[in-house]
Amino acid sequence: MRKIKCDVVVVGAGPGGSMAAKTCAKYGLDTVLVERKEYPSKPNSMGCLVSRRIAEYVHIDKKTTSAPIYGIVQTAPDGTEISMREPDGYEVAYVLNRDTFDNELLKITLKENIEYMNRTRATGLIREDGKIRGIEAKIDEKEDVEIRSNIVIGADGVEHKIGRWAGIYERLDPNDAWVVFDNLLDYSDIDEHTYYQIIGWRSDGKVMAYPNAAWVLYPKGEGKTALQPMPYHSLGWQKGEAKNALNYFMKNHPLFKKSKIIDVGGGVLPAVPLKRFTTDNVMLIGDAAHLNMMPWADGVMTAIESGVFAGERAVEACEEGDFSSEFLSEYEKRWNRTYGEKxxxxxxxxxxxxxxxxxxxxxxxxxxxxxxxxxxxxxxxxxxxxxxxxxxxxxxxxxxxxxxxxxxxxxxxxxxxxxxxxxxxx
Structure with missing residues (x-):
């Protein structure tokens, strides 16, 4: 069996894992970044909006963003519109290009002195004397490897195996999750730099089917639009109804008369943060910690910033030689001080x-x-x-x-x- 020693092993090379690994390596920690695929897989959901602060972490271009957002329009059920608009060139947000964004962020990370082990699947935690001492993994589903480390950072998304193996929690409660389903359209009659929300919908004074739903429109550039029901689990929809509602809305709303579906996507977002997301030798970040930016679910910025926070605490832990839950929990406290109330x-x-x-x-x-x-x-x-x-x-x-x-x-x-x-x- 192959054996590797390092200061920190990060499981998952998405936005959070990449930033955690980058932060650790930047400050001199021997860092291993594990990814079960060749490169981070793109999310299935096509609508992903982030604040302009994303520019602090990546270069804004067509590889990272689909469209800059200069305005927002929200429509009430009776058709009343409220809106805001910034001058062109002063973005309030961006729609990310998730086909390539994660890989672009990973490229930035790999400029640091990091050992990147792709096609490597974490299979368990190494435990000795009651302590977690790293992870067990399998390379290409063939070769077993032990990656021994003082700290494990779990950035494995909603699969959250590291959190479960470490005993931080058992499973994602479906009542604490948002379900996302979206259609990518080739055309819609909306401004290509405006983010839209339509609450309910009436036509000719009559409430249409699915009146309690809200709809989000993400401009994707080049005439494309991602159309998504608001990811609320408490609408009472049964299996398949989100898709039916989405198709009904697209078919009947005048904005989409000329539109055709060119792709479909979806996913699950954890909506309720864990009460704790550290234990001895382990920290969880992003979706693995069930962190999210409410109320509009800006999970990418959450993953990135929680990755930075956890990485910085890992550096401090290695300097002090203290990997206890009590010491690592300062990462939790910092997160809660910064974002908890909000x-x-x-x-x-x-x-x-x-x-x-x-x-x-x-x-x-x-x-x-x-x-x-x-x-x-x-x-x-x-x-x-x-x-x-x-x-x-x-x-x-x-x-x-x-x-x-x-x-x-x-x-x-x-x-x-x-x-x-x-x-x-x-």
Whole structure:
């Protein structure tokens, strides 16, 4: 059996794993990056929006992004539109080109002194004296290898085998996941630099099928558009209904009269962060830690930044010679200090949005349009119906969520979100 020794082994070469490995190697750690395929596989979902901060990590070009976003349009069920637009050249976000983005990020990582082991599948953890001492793996499904390390960073996505093997958690609860299904269209009558959300939809004053759904349109450049139902698991759809709703919407909405489906995709996103994502000798990042940017699920930026945080803590652990859960958990604490409150609020925003009836979405959007998308006290008074609030809180409680103090929730909300567009991008 082949044996390798290193300071850190990172399992998974996607955006999070690449950045964790890059960070470790940059500061002098002997780093091994393990990827079960030749290169990171592209995600099946075709809609992936990230904030402009992505430019801090990669060069923006056609290999990394499909289209820059200069504006956002949101449409209420009754057709009311609210929108924002930045001048051309001042992007508020990007739609990533996930066909090539992950590989481009990996190329940047491999410029550091890293041993990259592709076609290598992690098969288990090495344990000695009650401690995790690295991973067991198989190269090309033929050769067994032991990669001994002081730290294992799990960046293996929703498969999250490292987290399960390390005893951090057992499995992904389906109730804590968002299901994504999307169509790639060859044409749609939308601006190629505008991100669209359509809440519900009415035609000729009548509510169309699937009235509780919301729809997202990602411009992909070269006339292409990714069309996706909002990835909410609590719409009550049965198996196959997301696909049926998507096809129905495309067939009947005037924006897509000339459109044809050229590809389909989908996936599962963890929506609820783990309560802990470290243990002795192990840290989890990105989807493996169930981290996500709420309410609009910017998982790529989450993976990248959690990879940087974990990599920096790995460097500190190696300097101190302390690989205990207590020491590594400073990575968790740093993440929670930086993003914890905002992500918790974002998660509740997503859940509240699912429970808001069309009537109140219309009122909400009317008021936002009048107030230039600012969150005013008058706006909250308009939708502050005791009956509505009671209904929403009851629904959340049934799903195992409780907001113990609405006043505290409101204060935290105002701390992070000054206007409606703040909820989209950082």
């Amino acid at each position: 992500k918790m609020i974002g998660y509740y925003i997503a859940k509240l949005a699912q429970a808001l009836p069309d009537k109140y979405w219309n009122i909400f959007c009317h008021r936002l349009k009048e107030d230039n998308a600012k969150f005013t006290d008058e706006l909250f008074k308009v939708i502050k119906s005791p009956k509505l609030i009671s209904k929403i809180l009851f629904k959340l409680k049934k799903e195992g969520l409780e907001i113990p103090d609405l006043l505290s929730f409101g204060s935290l909300f105002k701390k992070y979100y000054r206007n409606y567009w703040d909820t989209f991008f950082e």
